[in-house]
Amino acid sequence: MLKNGERIVITGVGLAAPNGNSLPEFRDNLLNKRARIENITLRYVGEVHAGVCHFDPLKYQNKRDVRTGTRAGSIAIFCANDAFADAGLSVTDGNRSRTGVYVGITEHGNVETENEIFNISQFKYDVKYWNHYHNPRTVANNPAGEVTVNMGITGPHYCLGAACAAGNAGIIQGVQQLLLGEVDTALAGGVSESIHTFGIFASFKSQGALALHSDPNKASRPFDKDRTGIVVSEGGCIYVLERLSDAKRRGAKIYAEIAGYAMNSDGTHFVLPNPERQAECMQKAIISAGILPEDIDLVNTHATGTKAGDIQECEALRKVFGTASKFPYINNTKGFIGHAMGAAGTLELAGNLPAFADNLLHPCMNIDSIDPECEMPNILLETVNPRAGVKYILNNSFGMLGINSVLIVKKFAD
Amino acid sequence: MTREDISKAIISIINDILPEGDCSEVDPEKKLRDQLELDSMDFLDIVMELRKKYGIEVPEADYPQLATLNSCINYLEPRMKSI
Numbered sequence: 001m002l003k004n005g006e007r008i009v010i011t012g013v014g015l016a017a018p019n020g021n022s023l024p025e026f027r028d029n030l031l032n033k034r035a036r037i038e039n040i041t042l043r044y045v046g047e048v049h050a051g052v053c054h055f056d057p058l059k060y061q062n063k064r065d066v067r068t069g070t071r072a073g074s075i076a077i078f079c080a081n082d083a084f085a086d087a088g089l090s091v092t093d094g095n096r097s098r099t100g101v102y103v104g105i106t107e108h109g110n111v112e113t114e115n116e117i118f119n120i121s122q123f124k125y126d127v128k129y130w131n132h133y134h135n136p137r138t139v140a141n142n143p144a145g146e147v148t149v150n151m152g153i154t155g156p157h158y159c160l161g162a163a164c165a166a167g168n169a170g171i172i173q174g175v176q177q178l179l180l181g182e183v184d185t186a187l188a189g190g191v192s193e194s195i196h197t198f199g200i201f202a203s204f205k206s207q208g209a210l211a212l213h214s215d216p217n218k219a220s221r222p223f224d225k226d227r228t229g230i231v232v233s234e235g236g237c238i239y240v241l242e243r244l245s246d247a248k249r250r251g252a253k254i255y256a257e258i259a260g261y262a263m264n265s266d267g268t269h270f271v272l273p274n275p276e277r278q279a280e281c282m283q284k285a286i287i288s289a290g291i292l293p294e295d296i297d298l299v300n301t302h303a304t305g306t307k308a309g310d311i312q313e314c315e316a317l318r319k320v321f322g323t324a325s326k327f328p329y330i331n332n333t334k335g336f337i338g339h340a341m342g343a344a345g346t347l348e349l350a351g352n353l354p355a356f357a358d359n360l361l362h363p364c365m366n367i368d369s370i371d372p373e374c375e376m377p378n379i380l381l382e383t384v385n386p387r388a389g390v391k392y393i394l395n396n397s398f399g400m401l402g403i404n405s406v407l408i409v410k411k412f413a414d
Numbered sequence: 415m416t417r418e419d420i421s422k423a424i425i426s427i428i429n430d431i432l433p434e435g436d437c438s439e440v441d442p443e444k445k446l447r448d449q450l451e452l453d454s455m456d457f458l459d460i461v462m463e464l465r466k467k468y469g470i471e472v473p474e475a476d477y478p479q480l481a482t483l484n485s486c487i488n489y490l491e492p493r494m495k496s497i
Contacts (some may be wrong), residue, residue, distance in 0.1 A: 070454070
């Protein structure tokens with residue numbers, strides 16, 4: 001139960017991940033340790049590892065809308081339509097103005113701007129060749145707005161710029177708007193098109209934070225002692241969120257209940273994380289859920305595979321759970337799909353949601369030899385079936401400029 | 415370019431811009447917008463493609479001359495015949 005006594009539940013999931021275009025496919029690949037990272041060639045940067053999605057954009061868009069819109073828009077449209085269908089909903093005159101779209105993004109507009117600059121470079125930088133779609137493509141509400149245009153939704157829409165904490169931030173925003181009574185249905189989550197911008201890769205490379213491995217499927221390896229950095233991925237995951245009373249009235253399938261959440265800021269550095277603030281964010285989320293650290297069964301870590309970041313998150317986890325009577329299981333999704341940026345938190349939560357039904361916890365990927373500084377109890381190296389069941393999952397997502405987001409979901413019980 | 419070449423070029427550009435389908439079967443004497451799902455933004459794209467592919471500038475005052483397939487060809491023929 002959240003602050004005003006209202007209960008918010010997840011009733012639909014739509015996703016696009018490098019290793020799956022639906023929740024069952026994604027989940028199966030996580031449980032069976034199937035990563036999917038490829039090598040792509042980017043303008044100026046050359047060959048890099050990346051997580052690439054292979055969904056069919058024409059499932060919900062015509063070719064003009066794909067051409068004139070953005071990749072983030074196509075991902076959001078695919079996920080939102082699939083989520084609505086999964087929830088057994090369709091857009092009608094009865095619900096179109098009471099549905100809100102809240103999409104977390106790490107960044108938006110880099111891809112489109114880089115492409116236009118490259119385009120005019122072919123014409124001696126004459127701006128008369130600059131595309132008139134540049135503005136609608138690059139406004140900060142683009143992916144959420146494309147969803148409303150595509151689906152005919154007339155309720156509020158906007159994006160939440162929250163670096164790599166954005167996926168959780170999108171979900172939290174949807175929850176809050178439902179609690180405020182602003183909407184009856186929220187399409188909430190996050191998307192990323194970042195593999196199409198050379199600037200993200202070049203910046204990580206300059207920072208010494210870009211992963212490199214002879215086998216792309218082994219490049220993303222959080223907590224492993226031989227990790228070399230981040231694999232950037234595209235992807236998206238959007239949920240249908242509803243108040244429990246509405247979901248029950250229409251007999252909706254319920255994946256999970258939102259138990260609690262928190263967001264805070266490090267207030268210390270552009271890039272370097274702050275474990276104290278990360279721990280504080282987890283503690284606030286646990287308090288908001290009205291539970292104790294030992295009630296958490298699983299933590300899905302943010303761990304991106306950078307040397308310092310993984311160690312600092314482990315330090316935060318020890319602060320929160322080190323004195324609890326039970327240390328939670330720990331897993332991570334980025335070893336499978338890389339870092340899906342604005343979609344990371346929301347995709348990573350999706351990969352764990354089925355645990356409430358199948359009672360399985362998926363493992364980490366590519367931990368061949370754990371970094372002693374990341375050593376913790378219960379790091380999942382293989383799929384397990386915990387005897388005590390799975391009731392609470394805590395999902396961490398942290399981002400640059402010191403933005404932290406923590407979401408706790410619980411097994412639904414009436 | 416011959417009239418046939420110009421016709422093929424404009425059909426290729428429009429086909430890339432259309433939301434769906436193929437414009438080669440349209441009545442060349444009837445307005446494109448009455449036969450195809452094209453909006454004003456799509457016409458800007460047609461103008462841009464002519465500029466990028468063939469270096470042809472179509473001033474806004476001349477946009478009505480792109481209304482039908484035949485009027486497009488008539489308008490473009492003197493501008494493209496030397497290409």
